[in-house]
Amino acid sequence: MSSITLRKPIGFVGKFNRVLKNNKSTPKVLATLAGGIVAGTAIYVYSNNNNTPNKNNHLGKILASNAGAVAVLNKEKNFKDYQQVYNAIAEKVRDQDDADDGAGRYGLLTRLAWHSSGTYDKNTNTGGSYNGSMIYSPESTDGENAGLEVARDFLVEFHYLFPWLSRGDLWTLGGVVAVQECGGPKIPWRPGRKDLEDRKKVPENGNLPDASRDADYVRKVFTRLGFDERETVALIGAHCLGKCHTDRSGYDGPWGPSFNMFTNDFYVRLLQNWHVRKWDGKKQYEDDETSSFMMLPTDYALKEDSKFLKYVKMYAEDQDLFFKDFSKAFSALLEKGIEYPKDVKPFEFKTLDEQED
Ligand code: HEM
Numbered sequence: 219m220s221s222i223t224l225r226k227p228i229g230f231v232g233k234f235n236r237v238l239k240n241n242k243s244t245p246k247v248l249a250t251l252a253g254g255i256v257a258g259t260a261i262y263v264y265s266n267n268n269n270t271p272n273k274n275n276h277l278g279k280i281l282a283s284n285a286g287a288v289a290v291l292n293k294e295k296n297f298k299d300y301q302q303v304y305n306a307i308a309e310k311v312r313d314q315d316d317a318d319d320g321a322g323r324y325g326l327l328t329r330l331a332w333h334s335s336g337t338y339d340k341n342t343n344t345g346g347s348y349n350g351s352m353i354y355s356p357e358s359t360d361g362e363n364a365g366l367e368v369a370r371d372f373l374v375e376f377h378y379l380f381p382w383l384s385r386g387d388l389w390t391l392g393g394v395v396a397v398q399e400c401g402g403p404k405i406p407w408r409p410g411r412k413d414l415e416d417r418k419k420v421p422e423n424g425n426l427p428d429a430s431r432d433a434d435y436v437r438k439v440f441t442r443l444g445f446d447e448r449e450t451v452a453l454i455g456a457h458c459l460g461k462c463h464t465d466r467s468g469y470d471g472p473w474g475p476s477f478n479m480f481t482n483d484f485y486v487r488l489l490q491n492w493h494v495r496k497w498d499g500k501k502q503y504e505d506d507e508t509s510s511f512m513m514l515p516t517d518y519a520l521k522e523d524s525k526f527l528k529y530v531k532m533y534a535e536d537q538d539l540f541f542k543d544f545s546k547a548f549s550a551l552l553e554k555g556i557e558y559p560k561d562v563k564p565f566e567f568k569t570l571d572e573q574e575d
Pocket residue numbers: 321324325326328329332365427428429430436453454456457459460461462463464466467468469514516548
């Protein structure tokens with residue numbers, strides 16, 4: 219069991235993140251991608267998406283809905299190539315530690331990875347990160363995605379530096395970099411997403427969550443994504459990072475003072491006392507103690523619902539457990555709707571710090 223003890227005042231942020239290692243897990247043996255047979259399988263399935271689907275078998279289901287969302291593996295590239303991309307993104311993130319009033323780019327890139335994946339619907343097996351479809355309307359103009367053009371612009375140079383990488387891979391890898399570089403857990407990640415080829419696969423708006431709603435709504439959204447209550451609470455703990463912007467979502471402020479460090483602070487704070495903020499804006503909560511921090515109605519709903527509350531308390535008590543659960547759930551989120559041949563093992567990237575040691 220551990221909990222965060224170090225607190226940094228707002229404004230005095232960034233540079234110390236890299237020496238504050240909350241993640242104590244020893245780096246595991248680096249995984250490698252399975253080669254030719256796997257890639258061959260992927261391409262075979264991908265190229266067969268004109269077949270009449272047979273809904274009674276697994277493959278039939280894939281072809282009927284998220285047809286073609288099968289990982290296409292690049293046989294020319296290996297772990298080292300992807301670690302190189304990771305490093306390039308991480309160095310730019312490090313250079314912009316002071317951006318957004320000290321929040322850096324950690325929250326922004328985590329949110330891009332989440333929103334590019336969070337359109338997934340398990341009932342229709344549509345949406346998700348595979349197609350990198352957020353540059354197209356209506357997804358690009360979804361109000362819930364307001365501000366994410368900043369994140370996509372931040373990453374755009376890497377399309378030129380690494381033209382073999384798809385948008386879906388780049389955006390999800392950006393989220394992995396963000397979480398790991400600010401002290402979060404390792405996020406196992408696999409490549410193989412393919413840029414949109416079928417315009418009809420741009421998801422309709424309405425699948426990304428509306429922050430003004432209650433616990434039942436949150437449960438419904440995350441059930442549609444294929445997550446249970448525990449995973450839902452673990453994922454929303456990413457609100458330890460970054461902040462809300464009045465010119466993006468209409469909400470205002472960070473959830474806590476250590477908003478550029480990945481910690482279990484979100485849960486610790488949620489259990490403290492809050493009141494509805496009096497202001498000329500959307501309904502949000504403000505902490506009794508300092509009136510400096512915020513909670514969205516959907517965050518607060520986790521405290522009001524006994525089934526969610528159980529996990530809020532659990533993660534507030536035990537940061538290691540939160541890290542473990544978040545890692546698993548976030549990794550799964552980034553792969554929703556993507557079919558991987560069974561033997562494709564995920565990569566576990568080293569942080570910049572680990573490589574400097
Ligand atoms: C009920 C579910 C959720 C709702 C309603 C919600 C809503 C929001 C809203 C309104 C913002 C403010 C955006 C802005 O003004 O810039 C935000 C920010 C953020 N969200 Fe969520 N969110 C949810 C779940 C998640 C999940 C599952 C993750 C990641 C796993 C996540 C990660 C973040 C991060 C890191 C930020 C900060 C962005 C920044 O600093 O620019 N959120 N969220």
